[in-house]
Amino acid sequence: MKRDQVEPAKDCVVGVIDDDPVNAALLEAMLARAGYTGLTFASAADFRRRSGPGSVDLILLDWDMPGESGLDFLRLMREQEQMTTPVIFVTNYDRDEQIAQGLNAGADDYMTKPVEATVLMARIESVLRRLNRNGEIVERWPPFEFDVSQRSLRIDGKSRHATNREFELMLFMFRRHGRVVTRESLLTHVWRLSSNVATRSIDTHISRLRKLFGLDGSSGWRLEGVYQKGYCLKRVEGSEASPDPDA
Amino acid sequence: MNERLLNREQLAEIRALARVRPEFPEQMLLLFREAATEALDGCRDAWLEQDARQLESFAHRLKGTASSFGASQLREQAERLETDAGREASIQRQRLEDIEQTIEATYRAYADWLQRA
Numbered sequence: 001m002k003r004d005q006v007e008p009a010k011d012c013v014v015g016v017i018d019d020d021p022v023n024a025a026l027l028e029a030m031l032a033r034a035g036y037t038g039l040t041f042a043s044a045a046d047f048r049r050r051s052g053p054g055s056v057d058l059i060l061l062d063w064d065m066p067g068e069s070g071l072d073f074l075r076l077m078r079e080q081e082q083m084t085t086p087v088i089f090v091t092n093y094d095r096d097e098q099i100a101q102g103l104n105a106g107a108d109d110y111m112t113k114p115v116e117a118t119v120l121m122a123r124i125e126s127v128l129r130r131l132n133r134n135g136e137i138v139e140r141w142p143p144f145e146f147d148v149s150q151r152s153l154r155i156d157g158k159s160r161h162a163t164n165r166e167f168e169l170m171l172f173m174f175r176r177h178g179r180v181v182t183r184e185s186l187l188t189h190v191w192r193l194s195s196n197v198a199t200r201s202i203d204t205h206i207s208r209l210r211k212l213f214g215l216d217g218s219s220g221w222r223l224e225g226v227y228q229k230g231y232c233l234k235r236v237e238g239s240e241a242s243p244d245p246d247a
Numbered sequence: 248m249n250e251r252l253l254n255r256e257q258l259a260e261i262r263a264l265a266r267v268r269p270e271f272p273e274q275m276l277l278l279f280r281e282a283a284t285e286a287l288d289g290c291r292d293a294w295l296e297q298d299a300r301q302l303e304s305f306a307h308r309l310k311g312t313a314s315s316f317g318a319s320q321l322r323e324q325a326e327r328l329e330t331d332a333g334r335e336a337s338i339q340r341q342r343l344e345d346i347e348q349t350i351e352a353t354y355r356a357y358a359d360w361l362q363r364a
Contacts, residue, residue, distance in 0.1 A: 025275060029268055
């Protein structure tokens with residue numbers, strides 16, 4: 001990637017957990033240039049409150065933060081909360097034993113500040129590639145299972161046909177369940193179009209998903225319209241679906 | 248431009264990122280001043296309370312901010328403060344004064360660079 005080049009949007013949300021606003025702003029701008037959607041959080045608690053592991057595809061994590069350190073956050077998420085979201089440490093700690101400690105706690109990679117944009121993007125892509133190769137390709141939100149490499153869908157263990165667009169749209173919404181997703185965001189990441197295109201096509205697809213795949217609540221999930229904003233996929237309270245592994 | 252204060256390569260990166268976000272270079276200046284001042288205040292409080300651990304922690308934070316901003320001299324000074332957090336108070340006082348001056352000088356150098364850009 002060239003420094004002056006702005007990459008097309010990618011379907012990948014990267015969380016930046018860093019209490020240093022200068023570094024967080026720098027990382028977010030670098031991510032935006034590379035086509036990623038960056039979400040910044042001032043602390044681990046802020047991340048838990050506003051987002052959660054299931055809503056980002058990868059985390060750039062600072063180590064030294066007030067309250068819960070990045071290391072403690074990572075250990076807890078890996079050991080107790082079974083979080084599989086890939087994590088790259090981006091920190092000032094540069095001693096060998098610290099790097100080893102970070103990786104042993106469950107980080108997928110480790111970088112010291114200041115980061116160079118091309119190296120950061122290469123590391124992110126490398127981690128995402130490795131994740132796909134290692135078989136973490138089936139994403140589950142019971143009763144839905146998305147095999148990302150095969151582009152196949154199973155509901156309650158049974159294969160279901162979905163067009164490429166339906167698959168992409170559902171996967172995008174499930175990865176962001178509980179959050180409002182704007183039509184502009186869907187156009188950019190699923191349709192790969194600019195936001196000045198008519199949004200009727202999205203509404204039509206959403207209606208189809210509700211009927212064909214039980215996203216009207218009958219599957220335990222409801223795809224709701226949010227007035228003047230977009231859509232939100234929610235778990236139906238009291239549904240019999242298995243607990244969400246990411247929640 | 249004084250290269251000891253600001254790293255030329257980092258400035259080029261900030262300028263390049265302005266193509267994605269035109270407001271970014273100015274935003275960085277404001278964020279730098281706020282974050283660096285806050286970390287320096289934390290260092291001062293820790294020094295007054297003779298709390299070496301807190302002093303080390305705030306110096307570490309300042310080092311990170313300086314590093315991300317490309318403020319080379321400030322980074323070096325913050326690193327020295329972090330490393331020597333347990334040393335005698337008179338040395339730390341001098342270092343804190345030096346850091347305060349460097350933050351101001353870095354801020355002015357960056358603001359000048361912004362105006363020329």
